[in-house]
Amino acid sequence: MTTHAPHLIRGESGDWEVVIGLEVHAQVTSQAKLFSGAATAFGAEPNTQVSLVDAAMPGMLPVINGHCIEQAIKTGLGLKAQINRRSVFDRKNYFYADLPAGYQISQYLQPIVGKGEIVLDLPDGRGRTIAITRLHLEMDAGKSLHDQHPSQTYIDLNRAGVALMEIVSEPDLRTAEEAGAYVRKLRSILRYLGTCDGNMEEGSLRCDCNVSVRHPGEKLGTRTETKNVNSVRFVMAAIEHEARRQIGVLESGGTIQQETRLFDPATGTTRPMRSKEHAHDYRYFPDPDLLPLELSEAEIERIRASLPELPDDKKKRFIEGYKLSAQDAGVLVAEQAAANFFEAVAAGRDAKLAANWVINELFGRLNAAGKPIDASPVAAERLGALVDLIQDGTISGRIAKDVFETMFETGRDPAAIVEEKGLRQVSDTGALDAAIAEVLAGNADKVAEFKSGKDKLFGFFVGQVMKKTGGKANPGLVNDMLRKKLSS
Amino acid sequence: MTTLTDLSMAEARDGLRARKYSAKELAEAHVAAVERIKPLNAFITATPERALAAAAEADRRLARGEERAMEGLPLAIKDLFCTEGVLTTAASHILDGFKPPYESTVTANLWRAGALMLGKANLDEFAMGSSNMTSHYGPVESPWRRKGDNRALVPGGSSGGSAAAVAARAALGATGTDTGGSIRQPAAFCGIVGMKPTYGRCSRWGIVAFASSLDQAGPLTRNVRDAAIMLGAMAGHDPKDSTSVDTPVPDYEMALTGDIRGLRIGIPREYRMDGMNPEIERLWEQGKAWLRDAGAEPVDISLPHTKYALPTYYIVAPAEASSNLARYDGVRYGLRVPGRTLDEMYENTRAAGFGKEVRRRVMIGTYVLSAGYYDAYYNKARQIRTLIARDFDRAFKVCDAILTPTAPSAAFALGEKMDDPIAMYLNDVFTVPASLAGLPAISVPAGLSGDGLPLGLHLIGRAFDEAGVLKIAHVLERAADFRARP
Incomplete structure (x- = not known):
């Protein structure tokens, strides 16, 4: 055949x-x-x-x-x-x-x-x-x-x-x-x-x-x-x-x-x-x-000299310069305004993270709202500022999605939203220590199970700690500290 | 004092400036003359009020010493030029009631120079004809009669009304348009001067199109100086016409020095045709002798593709016309004869609106552009047209201007040749080659036929050398000393 x-x-x-x-x-x-x-x-x-x-x-x-x-x-x-x-x-x-x-x-x-x-x-x-x-x-x-x-x-x-x-x-x-x-x-x-x-x-x-x-x-x-x-x-x-x-x-x-x-x-x-x-x-x-x-x-x-950079060249540059996937670069260059928006967000930042936020969050939200890029309620500088907050550990990616939602509705500055809503990530080891101790004390049976080999329970403990801190705990830090505590 | 209508344009201009008479008097004399020559049917529309109003303005300007080049000079305007608010017909039924909301560039130039309009002159329908017989408004009669014969004669065409009005002393000058000879042939038939300038010299904007690559406006006047004055006012670059050429317009009157010594005058051997009218041949020889006597040097030249000019013209011109006339469809202006469907409305309107000669040319043009015939006819004609233009380029390496007869005969009687379009088309045999090549050419009245009708000689010049053509024409005119009047 x-x-x-x-x-x-x-x-x-x-x-x-x-x-x-x-x-x-x-x-x-x-x-x-x-x-x-x-x-x-x-x-x-x-x-x-x-x-x-x-x-x-x-x-x-x-x-x-x-x-x-x-x-x-x-x-x-x-x-x-x-x-x-x-x-x-x-x-x-x-x-x-x-x-x-x-x-x-x-x-x-x-x-x-x-x-x-x-x-x-x-x-x-x-x-x-x-x-x-x-x-x-x-x-x-x-x-x-x-x-x-x-x-x-x-x-x-x-x-x-x-x-x-x-x-x-x-x-x-x-x-x-x-x-x-x-x-x-x-x-x-x-x-x-x-x-x-x-x-x-x-x-x-x-x-x-x-x-x-x-x-x-x-x-x-x-x-x-x-x-x-x-x-x-x-x-x-x-x-x-x-x-x-x-x-x-x-x-x-x-x-x-x-x-x-x-x-x-x-x-x-x-x-x-x-x-x-x-x-x-x-x-x-x-x-x-x-x-x-x-x-x-x-x-x-x-x-000829007055021609702008065209989509194919721009795509090539995005792939080579920003190390984006062909797929992402293709999506970003389809509209010149979108490509410009992306470049403003990516300037001086993690380009892949920026591309992610532009494509997955912003485009998704704009599509759902039926708005073109030039009518975006979130300005490029503000989306960039949000990426900064993620990159410097001020907020987690999870929290950032909530902040973005507020930004999309109000157009406001992400830092102000984080301050106002108290969303700053908890990286204070003392505070986290206390929260971890509480979670382990309250789930002694699970701790025993974990120690007897049920590794999968680790995620449960992380989730409980995050819950206790209202999602603001620095997830990396929580991981490290929990692992230490449970192996001691 | 001579009658005001007998003055030349130059005399009238100078007389107005010297306050010998007013523009009002000059205009009134011509308005009366237009009325008097009504039986000739030279005008489709007379505009006496407009002429008198413009004359009043001319008098004011003259009084202030602010007169312009053609201040107060009354003209007839071929009814192919769109004139704002004034019925413009192209002598066709299909433009019934059409009053353009715009003014053609050439007439606007004339009004800006101070000239005034006596009326719209009759013509062959859409300028298609050599007799003025095809006008929807009826034929124009020439003011001339053969000796001992009172039969009405044609004024030539297509600018027949313009030529008749000027010859009959009802206008100091007239605008014409020339596609294959439509200024020069009627000028010859009516014993006046008619000039077709270089293609691109006068704007075609606002002139009802016949064949766009050939149409060119020009003056019909009673002498060469008047042609120089009038052409100077008509000509000039117009950004609204892409084929209009941006080259300076010289002072043509200054070119009339009377000195043509050393100029070489080409005599094309191909224009000496079998069975040529001996009167025409004699006149041509005479013209050659006059120019030689004035110090010019006649030289024999060859324009080898001349015999193809007429068939080429009668493919190119109808082809363009068939497309140019498509806009007369009953939809937006002019005549509409209703029908049950759009196609039927088109058919009814165009069948009723176009005369027989126009329909014939639209059909010829449609045919030569049709799939399967295009290469054999239209494309071939374009190629030959290039060869004809090249003939002239070569000739002008050895001569400065070319002398030929204007038309193969004197004017014929009304109705003659109507049953034989080919015989009618032969009227253009001497004028068409210069049209195809886009060259400036002039007809100068040079003598009378045996039965007392005017005959013209024809000078063709290099592209944009209207000044040179006028200079030689002026010498020819003085030598011929044509004083006959209708």
Whole structure:
């Protein structure tokens, strides 16, 4: 019997391999649109952020927004990609009511960014490199509102002209989990770079999932494209469903149609998009209103020099510098704010202890409260101060958890909480002597049992002493002293 | 005193400054002339109140000695330029009722120089035509008639209303746009000067687009000096047009020195075509002789890809137009003819809104950009366009300007050639190569045909050498001494 590789799906006709490529549309972080000066804020009243260019009034001309170009270059550099010194904006022609000019300005044959890569952080700590095919800039369309009138459609052009980066991966992904990890990692890089806020709920990051299945070693199967999936969870669900659907179709003797599908979050399934009456021929051609975009090496280098430390480098540094596990380092670097928080806590302290407190206590508590790191009630300096109190023996790790709970609720300084609640650890041997003597005297039978060989009772004595001191006794000291007393 | 409408722009400018007449009088004379030439259908919209209001302001400025370069000079504006609050139609039904909330850069530049608007001049629909027959607002008649023949003639196109208004003395000058000859050919037909500057010299912002890589605004005037004055006011870099070029605008009037000694004038052998009208050929020879007499040196040159220019143009221009005109969809402005579905609304609106020639070009353009045809047509045309531009680059190594006829014939009668689009397209055979190469070119009235109609000579210059072109045109104009009037 052959072993079943974990990334394959077992079917009736044998194992199936899922082949996935993703096209991510990331909204460029920019005050103004790609070709007009109009604003881009989310959630504005319909048609309040529309310039004459966006509305495609007669005689209006697009002018490239230099900031958006810089953002695209930055992103390309962050993806370790080839930046093309010359790129061309093309018109993609089709009629739709929310596409005012009747064409979308995009980049077809000569995109601004070429081949790059993303390293996935897999749960077992391994990295896996996924190739990026290209990144190009394009403008978004407006929005058709079908629910405002019984028989007519309203158009909101606020989004029309907003700059998007389309980031296309090679079909290198093999599981829904990998696809999820890809989107998470891409999102992380974009947020580090400040080129896209990655807000999937507001549509700043949308994903088209290209999925096909095949028996391992066979040539690529026919793919479907599931459009506009807007969360990591949905991306994974859509791929999972689509893969199983395709296997089902193929195993029952059917064939896969190359088609565009939609994911329904309510049912977790995909369905074909309403088939268009006419096949689209986009008639791409270079936009004569825009000159080819020429970039100088100096410009690219200037942007390269401005790049922040990115998650992969940061992770490497955390592993090497702070001696963290790959797992912990991966968790800490996913969000730049979290990594910064950790570094503030770890500064001059035991980094592993700091990482523990940030990941296990703080992240756990923030997750439960549904708060992002930058809304943490516990400031980094205060969490650092708590770690100090543990390190210098003022409080035990146990007590520290109670102190942390109070800090999370009140945001207060840990030292003040310790003083106020009298939580300082008892390391006074005289006081401990008395407590130990009391415990041994009160449990003479257990002492006898212990001496006759029941070693396990040692923990019981420690617990009793801690109880007597209200948990404040220094546990190491209690151990040492008890052992001495019981062996005498 | 001559009639105010007979003045050249330069004379009117100087007369206003010398207080020989007021801007108000000048404007009133032209407003009346616009009214008088109504039968020519040269204007789609007249704006007399606007002209008179601007004249009042001009008089105030003149009184204070604060006059600007074109203070008080009345112009016709081709109705392809968006003018704020004034109906702008592109001579198309599809822009019904469209009043732009903005002013094109070129017209804004003219108003800033003190010029005033008499009205919006008729044109071929979306500037697609060489006869002004395709306007939704009806054809324009040329003020000219053949000797002993009272049949109405076309003014040429697409800037037919502009040319007719200037030739008929209803405006001192007019704006035009030229995509393949739309300023130069009507100028030749109407016996006036028409100049297409270098692509990028005038901003295209606010001009209804026909073919974006070719469209260029320019002046139509009654003499070369006026063209220099008007171009100086129209031209200039505009950050709102990415194809507008940031290069200084020289004082074109200063360039009219009359001295062209030693300049080499290229005579392209490929422009001498089989079956060429002998009148046109004779005029061309005459032009060559005039320039030689003025001290220039005619040189034979070759522009080997000339024969491909027209087919190249009739692929590139419709391709861009098919995309540029997609925005006229009935959704946001202009005409909307309802339908049961969005697609039906599009079809109804565009079928009703576009005339036959526009529909023809949209279909040709859509076809040449289609999958499977793109490489054979559009891409090939782009490649040939590069070769045509290279022909000119080579030629300008051995000459300073190129002399050709403007059009293969004099004006034809209204309705002629309408059943044969190819014959109509041939009107542009001499003007299209310079358009494809983006070069400045001018048509100067140089003589009359046997039946008494104006004929133009055409000068093409190096990129951004409008000054050089104007200088030679000025000498040509003096030699030709064209005094005929419609």
